[in-house]
Amino acid sequence: MTPEPQREGRRVADSATEMTQLVLPQHANVHGSLLGGTVMHWVDLAAAIVANRHSRRPVVTAAFDEMAFLAPVMVGQVALIHARMTLVDKSSMEIRVDVVSEDVLTGERRKTGTAFVTFVALDPVTRRPSTVPPLVLESAEEKAEHVRALERRRLRLERRKAHTQN
Ligand SMILES: CC(C)(COP(=O)(O)OP(=O)(O)OC[C@H]1O[C@@H](n2cnc3c(N)ncnc32)[C@H](O)[C@@H]1OP(=O)(O)O)[C@@H](O)C(=O)NCCC(=O)NCCS
8 A cells, every 4th residue: 555645634625526417318318317327427427526636646436336316317407416525544435426406497406316436546656555635524414424434334345345255
């Protein structure tokens, strides 16, 4: 593991990202709503930006968990993708991504999906996992999400172990 010289903590707000996408026909499935794979692509991109901002390192997706599709986003609506850091370990980072639809005519917003994405920071030269700055938790909500993230991480690492054994 390549050590990170800069160990100063970074706040959740320092890396939080919001992406806004107008849903066009080219993004749609046969039902006229946003294709699930396109949602996951946007979720992956928003999470990557959070991981890059926090670590200031090259990052790769290590795991994509619990992508829940709660409601469709229709063509002509706006998809808002909110991504924020929930947990930082040595080189790995968990990012929570919430997807919200917005009707451009009424302004009505609806939560349509959530995912938890794990990124790993790499040393730019060796391309091996590299330690990242600690996460500074400020609000009660950030602290509560972090407690839930610790349990998700435990389950994720159990699954990883099971997958690598089979
Ligand atoms: C992710 C990757 C760099 C990990 O490398 P590795 O040699 O397995 O390294 P390690 O076992 O030391 O793991 C490094 C960190 O990644 C975490 N990690 C690796 N795989 C993971 C998984 N499936 N789920 C959660 N965390 C994972 C480890 O827990 C460890 O975290 P820590 O440093 O915070 O303790 C490597 O598996 C890889 O390159 N995967 C392909 C990535 C990719 O191509 N993504 C899609 C395109 S971006």
